[in-house]
Amino acid sequence: xxxxxxxxxxxxxxxxxxxxxxxxxxxxxxxxxxxxxxxxxxxxxxxxxxxxxxxxxxxxxxxxxxxxxxxxxxxxxxxxxxxxxxxxxxxxxxxxxxxxxxxxxxxxxxxxxxxxxxxxxxxxxxxxxxxxxxxxxxxxxxxxxxxxxxxxxxxxxxxxxxxxxxxxxxxxxxxxxxxxxxxxxxxxxxxxxxxxxxxxxxxxxxxxxxxxxxxxxxxxxxxxxxxxxxxxxxxxxxxxxxxxxxxxxxxxxxxxxxxxxxxxxxxxxxx
Ligand code: SF4
Ligand code: SF4
Numbered sequence: 100x101x102x103x104x105x106x107x108x109x110x111x112x113x114x115x116x117x118x119x120x121x122x123x124x125x126x127x128x129x130x131x132x133x134x135x136x137x138x139x140x141x142x143x144x145x146x147x148x149x150x151x152x153x154x155x156x157x158x159x160x161x162x163x164x165x166x167x168x169x170x171x172x173x174x175x176x177x178x179x180x181x182x183x184x185x186x187x188x189x190x191x192x193x194x195x196x197x198x199x200x201x202x203x204x205x206x207x208x209x210x211x212x213x214x215x216x217x218x219x220x221x222x223x224x225x226x227x228x229x230x231x232x233x234x235x236x237x238x239x240x241x242x243x244x245x246x247x248x249x250x251x252x253x254x255x256x257x258x259x260x261x262x263x264x265x266x267x268x269x270x271x272x273x274x275x276x277x278x279x280x281x282x283x284x285x286x287x288x289x290x291x292x293x294x295x296x297x298x299x300x301x302x303x304x305x306x307x308x309x310x311x312x313x314x315x316x317x318x319x320x321x322x323x324x325x326x327x328x329x330x331x332x333x334x335x336x337x338x339x340x341x342x343x344x345x346x347x348x349x350x351x352x353x354x355x356x357x358x359x360x361x362x363x364x365x366x367x368x369x370x
Pocket of ligand 1: 149150151167172173177179186
């Protein structure tokens with residue numbers, strides 16, 4: 100225990116500075132990873148290292164493609180470590196889409212030259228939240244004229260996603276200023292945000308929460324666990340992703356996703 104405390108103090112802060120630019124360990128370790136080398140040995144090493152089984156090589160039309168499933172990736176960075184790294188952190192754009200399948204990125208394995216930095220890499224968290232929030236506020240005003248009401252349900256993850264969600268409502272991010280209100284009752288909610296792996300014990304709670312929401316209503320699966328089961332996968336205690344139990348309208352990858360990406364995902368399902 101003492102060693103853990105000493106290690107934690109020595110590591111310092113490893114989460115992002117809010118608001119402000121990210122630096123050091125946090126800047127290097129979190130993000131979406133792209134294929135950097137199609138060398139078979141490097142790919143094989145990455146597939147073996149990946150704890151979430153997010154990387155695979157598949158055959159499509161007689162050709163080999165590497166597949167990175169952002170709905171499974173927990174952004175641990177293991178695939179981008181080492182001399183023979185097949186992957187690298189190239190941008191921080193969140194992975195999101197209308198279906199879990201759309202989060203599966205494919206890289207042809209012939210003639211792949213790697214990827215370049217995304218245009219948003221240099222933006223700090225404060226800029227991102229302001230920019231994403233302003234866009235969300237426009238959509239909320241257009242679609243609802245008043246506030247968007249959100250109900251959160253933790254289906255059983257590690258609580259990492261929930262902590263980020265809490266930050267979204269805390270003074271530094273203050274998502275209420277963009278017209279988003281988190282409500283205690285599903286009867287007042289327009290959107291249901293599901294975090295965590297779909298544990299069997301909470302299946303009924305999810306179904307009943309959704310049943311209690313007025314129509315039209317939307318469901319967003321937030322984080323690798325809620326999309327695919329993440330590192331927990333499926334087991335006697337878990338069904339995997341939330342869409343095994345209810346219909347899902349939007350998927351946001353990450354482990355956990357960052358607060359500004361959550362704002363963008365809300366906009367995505369409203370548009
Ligand atoms: S960053 Fe994602 S793809 Fe890479 S090893 Fe970790 S979970 Fe697997
Ligand atoms: S996606 Fe990651 S941070 Fe979120 S609940 Fe699952 S393990 Fe925790």
